[in-house]
Amino acid sequence: VxxxxxxxxxxxxxxxxxxxxxxxxxxxxxxxxxxxxxxxxxxxxxxxxxxxxxxxxxxxxxxxxxxxxxxxxxxxxxxxxxxxxxxxxxxxxxxxxxxxxxxxxxxxxxxxxxxxxxxxxxxxxxxxxxANATLHKLSSFEEELFLTNYKTDYSKYHCQYNDFSYQAKSWSRSRHVIIKIERSPGELVPRKSFIITSxxxxxxxxxxxxxxxxxxxxxxxxxxxxxxxxxxxxxxxxxxxxxxxxxxxxxxxxxxxxxxVLPKEFSKSRMSTLRTLFIKIAGKSISHAKKIKIRLCSSAPYKEAILKMLENIHLLALG
Missing domain, CATH: 3.30.420.10 (Ribonuclease H-like superfamily/Ribonuclease H)
Structure with a gap:
């Protein structure tokens, strides 16, 4: 906990x-x-x-x-x-x-x-x-409409939506259900998806x-x-x-x-990427009484990004 x-x-x-x-x-x-x-x-x-x-x-x-x-x-x-x-x-x-x-x-x-x-x-x-028998029954008209609209056109993707109210026996009240009927190219039988939502x-x-x-x-x-x-x-x-x-x-x-802390261009990067770019790199940390100095290689490709991170950390500390 x-x-x-x-x-x-x-x-x-x-x-x-x-x-x-x-x-x-x-x-x-x-x-x-x-x-x-x-x-x-x-x-x-x-x-x-x-x-x-x-x-x-x-x-x-x-x-x-x-x-x-x-x-x-x-x-x-x-x-x-x-x-x-x-x-x-x-x-x-x-x-x-x-x-x-x-x-x-x-x-x-x-x-x-x-x-x-x-x-x-x-x-x-x-x-x-x-899906269950009741949901299939409630969506049967929509399925018939789908087959009427798209018949035997199996060469393209087709999709159709509808909604209805549904209450299972264990529910306290009826709720809103969305149905999606779709058929991909080459498929014979359309597929149904049911989503319950508020x-x-x-x-x-x-x-x-x-x-x-x-x-x-x-x-x-x-x-x-x-x-x-x-x-x-x-x-x-x-x-x-x-x-x-x-x-x-x-x-x-x-x-x-x-x-x-990270610059925006790195904010979506995975940890495996951040580890390669900013952690497992050549550098040296030197501690003094009140300061910590980080010395990077002169050719460090992400030096500016690291400096920006340190600046952002400093701003957080001040905040």
């Missing part, structure tokens, strides 16, 4: 309440590989690997890691999601009362308890729904907003590959949990640095 408090504190330090108007929270789960006999590790069929199944929450606009929870490998995608997300929503509503907040997630997070939670906090949501936008815009959550995969990839959170090797779950959270904080510190 304390490590997640650090993630929250870093986020609030990085984003001024007066400037923060839009927050997009991307929920996901991922795999962390293990090797050997490690506590709570198990085979995860979806990833075809043995490991843990953590839940992650990123700011989809900035890449900030908002929260991380290591879970045993047998946990389902949405297990514990309400208790995971609610403290974040409570904190964000207090710190950024004027901000519009949107929560996005794939079909693994499409559970009614999460819709209720978002509505309780006045937060918009976008979740993909798993947004009142045109269907294409809603689908576009949902599809942008794919950028979160880049954040997950950087966290895992550039910071070593792709595997955990301790035998105890507690030790692995501590290591995972330390790596999560490291990612968040660097992401804060990207936004506050």
């Amino acid at each position: 304390k490590f997640n408090d650090i993630l929250e504190h870093l986020y609030k330090m990085t984003h001024n309440p007066s400037d923060k108007r839009h927050i997009i929270l991307d929920l996901d789960s991922t795999n962390v590989e293990t090797h050997g006999h490690q506590d709570e590790s198990t085979y995860i069929y979806h990833y075809d690997t043995t490991g843990y199944h953590p839940m992650v929450l990123y700011d989809g606009l900035t890449g900030d890691l908002m929260k991380f929870m290591l879970r045993k490998g047998s946990e389902y995608t949405s297990t514990g999601v309400v208790s995971f997300l609610e403290p974040v929503l409570f904190s964000l509503r207090r710190t950024y009362p004027e901000a519009t907040i949107l929560v996005r997630g794939d079909s693994g997070f499409a559970v009614p308890q999460l819709y209720d939670l978002c509505e309780e906090y006045g937060v918009h949501y976008l979740f993909k729904l798993k 947004l009142r936008l045109d269907a294409p815009d809603i689908l576009k907003a949902y599809n942008k959550r794919g950028n979160m995969e880049n954040y997950i990839k950087e966290t895992k590959l550039d910071f070593g959170l792709d595997h955990l090797s301790h035998s105890s779950f507690l030790a692995n949990q501590a290591k995972a959270m330390i790596l999560a904080v490291a990612y968040s510190l660097v992401n804060a640095m990207k936004q506050l």
